[in-house]
Amino acid sequence: MDFLVTNAPILIVALPLVAAFAIPLISLSRGGDRGRNVFSLAILGLIVFLVAILARDVHAVGIRVYTFGATAAELAIPHGYTVPVRIIFEVDGMSIFMGLVITIVALASLIYSLHFMKGQTGQARFYSLMFLLYAGMMGLAFTGDMFNLFVFLEIASIAGAALAAYRTNRADAVEGGFKYIVISAISALLVLFAIGILYAQYNVLSIAAIAHFMQHTTLDMIALGLLAIALVMKLAGVPLHMWAPDTYTVAPAGTTPMILAASYTSMYALYRVTFTLYGGLINTTTIGWIVIIVGVLSMFIGVMMAVHQTDIKRMMAYHAISQGGYMLLGVGVGLAVITNPAALANYGRDAMNGGIFHIINHVFYKALLFMTAEAIFFRIGTRDTNKMGGLARNMKWTAAFYVIGALAISGIPPFNGFASKLLIYETVLKFSPVLSVIAMFVSLVTLASFTKVFYAAFTGPELPAYKKVKEVPKSMIIGMSILAAFIIFFGIFPGLIVNTIVAPATNALIDQAGYINAVMGAVP
Amino acid sequence: MENIADNFPFVASALLLAVAFYIVIFRKNLIKLIMGIAMMASGVNLFIVALGYRTGGNAPIYTDVPPGPMVLSVPQALTLTSIVINVAVLALMLTMVIHTYRNTGDIDSEKSRKLKG
């Protein structure tokens, strides 16, 4: 058990990589489809177990460091050196929080895909890419050095773009995938350029070491701008959001939640850069306000565009942008007041709790909503809400899951969206009442737009074209019900979740010294 | 940086980046856009490799080290990794452009566009 916990960080990233390359081989064998499905589920089950024991350990003991090629995993700095030279994985509360989010989404997506993909061509490559995307995201969440941040960002981008363009016979799918890879490649190159600037000054790559030596020169501020804006582009913050509707809309159902989770992993990277790498900044108000402004713009423009859409997945994609704004708003308020202990204790910490809690809540209900949208597409073959009507008569489960997701995203009690939004409203009200009012208005429009689609798609008379529509297969319902169960559980026990997984993540972000000491502690 | 010639690699990479950004913003042909991204990658790689140069340093490839300091080969390793990753990215982009051409009969980013608004 001890051995497993020590090596869990690398196993969690290495196992899906191995699985990604083993899956095409397994599919070649006789009865390959079944074998592949069982193999994928078994590997993911093993990873879920590893993530669970690692999470327990991180919450109980503290930051866990894994050094590649060292005699002991905790030995970040070799004997005779004063800086870390090896590749490091560093898992703190925030990393393991992202790990949990990604893993649960991956599990639900995989189970949902088992039936959804049945009978399609290129399934081996599909599952291969799913595991590659998973490995990229987990690596991004766990990495302790800047260069691997770039590498895993690119792995996740390549796999995500290939998955988004999975239906290569459809022009829109290829276009969405192409846009994703173009913006990912360019933002990753900007990240690499910023890493070059940082390396030129400090001659180290480890996040902890750079943070330790950080001087906040003009060059550092340029690097911060490059990193922050490149990552804002990856997480689809307004006004750099325009790729997101295109990509989310065309990706096959099981993968849309994964690509969404990849966006939030980029958001994690943004938090890591602003809180940990540049945490000692004397004046964090500027970068905090940049994050807040991006957040408020995302909320407002995202929701106003969403209510206008007629494509059901495109509408949900714009809502993903809008909800991303809440997370940026919550954490941005924390970032803006982090140097002011009184304000931080009064509302900053709770605002960050709200923003981070919203990540996990949003990933769950938006994944559920994307799955219901794709369930409709699976049965009637169109995403255009103008052509839908009366579907609830035959697709009762899908309609019920849609209602759960819609109520959760609009922040209606007692679902999980309300719990995190309440935290954000109340804390932001103390920071700046105007922002809080905007946040509430956005929730209102969110509810309005989901009601519109519910009315158009699910209610009304049974249209003749859809008389023979059947409910979706069981595997898809199970995938959706896992997420629905999480939504209801998180809604009923928000205090439990906030105390066990969200508060450690917030503390990890605020506690920059702890992150640095975990690696640099041996330095005199 | 006592010698102006030392800065030439940085000037070159800045020029590459500027031209690359011009291409990706103003060239609507998707193949040209990909060429712009390739140039951008080259500019960043040149920047990182130029950072790793140390006057009078030894390359870290000797068993019997000649006198003088040995350079740490991290920037070179970074550049190699980045080149490999960019090959993968560019290959994926080119396959997508082929599919775009097959599906829409055009590789202009405006004329082959199906998603907007």
Place this chain on the structure above:
Amino acid sequence: MSVIGYGYAVWAPLIWIVVLVVIGVMVLVWRNRGQKGYKKGTAQTDIFLSGARVPPEEQRHVKSENIYWGFFESLKELYSGMMKPHTGIVNDYLLWLVGVLAIAILILVVAG
């Protein structure tokens, strides 16, 4: 454990669940007291529109594009302004990136 308290009030979802269950039971009881003695498939279950002819299903359903017509009509200018940047051309996305990058770096370098 199910309670988060912050600011003005304490949010305790379990109370809400109890309230929702009570309302649900009331609705069920109410519904069961309804009229059961009607015949299915006869004129008793047909749609009645003051004697006018009932249009076919497609025409009875309000399409998605017609919902909130007034909202979009009154915000026409906002929407035409918002649609303008959403061109869907990948080059424009990159132009936005460069613009925002320049502004952000300027702010960060000047304001530190």
